[in-house]
Amino acid sequence: MFDVPVPDPAARAAAQERLDGLVKPLGALGRLEEIAAWLAAAHGSVPPRPLDDVRVVVFAGDHGVSALSAYPREVTAAMVRVFLAGKSGVNVLAAQVGARVRVADLGVDWDGADVPESVTAHKIRRGSGSIDVEDALEPGEARAAFEAGRAIAREEADADVLIPGDMGIGNTAMCAALVAASLGLPAAEVVGTGTGVDESGLERKTAAVAAALARTEGRVEDPFERLTALGSACVAATAGFLVEAALRRIPVLLDGVFSGAAALVARDIAPGVEQWWLAGHRSTEPSQAFALKALGLEPILDFGLRLGEGSGAVQAVPTLRAARAIIADMGLLADLA
Ligand SMILES: Cc1cc2ncn([C@H]3O[C@H](COP(=O)(O)O)[C@@H](O)[C@H]3O)c2cc1C
Numbered sequence: 001m002f003d004v005p006v007p008d009p010a011a012r013a014a015a016q017e018r019l020d021g022l023v024k025p026l027g028a029l030g031r032l033e034e035i036a037a038w039l040a041a042a043h044g045s046v047p048p049r050p051l052d053d054v055r056v057v058v059f060a061g062d063h064g065v066s067a068l069s070a071y072p073r074e075v076t077a078a079m080v081r082v083f084l085a086g087k088s089g090v091n092v093l094a095a096q097v098g099a100r101v102r103v104a105d106l107g108v109d110w111d112g113a114d115v116p117e118s119v120t121a122h123k124i125r126r127g128s129g130s131i132d133v134e135d136a137l138e139p140g141e142a143r144a145a146f147e148a149g150r151a152i153a154r155e156e157a158d159a160d161v162l163i164p165g166d167m168g169i170g171n172t173a174m175c176a177a178l179v180a181a182s183l184g185l186p187a188a189e190v191v192g193t194g195t196g197v198d199e200s201g202l203e204r205k206t207a208a209v210a211a212a213l214a215r216t217e218g219r220v221e222d223p224f225e226r227l228t229a230l231g232s233a234c235v236a237a238t239a240g241f242l243v244e245a246a247l248r249r250i251p252v253l254l255d256g257v258f259s260g261a262a263a264l265v266a267r268d269i270a271p272g273v274e275q276w277w278l279a280g281h282r283s284t285e286p287s288q289a290f291a292l293k294a295l296g297l298e299p300i301l302d303f304g305l306r307l308g309e310g311s312g313a314v315q316a317v318p319t320l321r322a323a324r325a326i327i328a329d330m331g332l333l334a335d336l337a
């Protein structure tokens with residue numbers, strides 16, 4: 001069991017009082033005020049600390065259901081090299097807001113012999129089982145991956161904000177299955193087009209997720225069993241990363257569908273962790289919308305992104321900084337001449 005801390009209610013109340021006194025009509029800065037109070041509660045201070053050190057960790061791994069993607073499995077490993085070269089979508093978008101990107105190989109199907117040891121230090125296995133016909137992980141691997149994700153969060157514990165990203169061809173089918181199993185939804189409601197499958201691809205994907213749900217019915221109540229049956233090493237690690245961040249009182253910006261699936265499982269493992277998260281953006285994948293709704297999170301941005309990697313969440317960073325700035329720098333109504 002985890003003793004999840006609660007964001008500081010006194011700091012939240014003090015923040016709200018200051019927001020109400022700022023030189024503007026009551027509540028006129030809308031969602032920015034909400035985020036400012038949330039940050040104050042998370043940091044336990046008014047104003048919250050500056051959000052200078054923002055870090056993305058891209059959890060990379062291959063999936064047994066990769067044939068359900070519009071792109072080949074080999075892209076996962078190739079993209080690890082792109083992250084390391086600083087040329088991925090999230091590298092470029094993170095640079096815009098001064099965020100750092102780290103890639104962690106939890107389950108990429110390669111030997112990874114020529115990448116820095118820090119990338120593969122937490123590796124659990126190569127690929128995962130094809131969830132429509134077999135379990136994703138061997139017994140014990142879900143917990144090992146969860147602990148690996150916790151260790152990664154500890155390594156990044158100096159961050160002011162953490163962002164989980166993902167890279168893994170086929171992972172949107174896995175996410176749909178995890179979300180469906182977590183919330184008791186049918187495959188047809190949660191499966192999306194991922195990298196852009198056509199109508200027949202969507203049918204095949206839905207059938208595979210339905211088969212995975214039927215195969216594992218009755219044994220996915222326990223979150224670790226759910227990760228073993230339907231998840232992957234990288235999503236289990238992300239769940240651990242999210243739990244450890246909350247234990248260390250580090251605010252998290254969730255990204256797309258992969259974040260949402262990991263977050264649902266993390267919440268089942270450690271209820272209360274969701275209080276430490278904001279949803280950076282709304283993805284186009286239906287399962288992400290279900291996950292966020294179940295977590296009580298309203299996305300900050302809605303740009304129609306469907307990339308993953310942490311790319312949507314990093315774009316919400318300026319909004320968080322703006323929310324902090326109003327509470328730190330605006331004048332008070334009481335001081336009007
Ligand atoms: C070049 C490329 C870069 C990516 N970066 C993230 N994804 C995203 O797409 C994949 C999930 O979609 P699906 O389930 O349809 O495979 C994941 O790798 C996700 O991170 C990418 C996909 C591709 C092709």
Ligand SMILES: O=C(O)c1cccnc1
Binds near residue numbers: 285305307
């Ligand atoms: O919305 C996402 O997070 C997403 C969508 C498609 C592919 N990868 C990620």
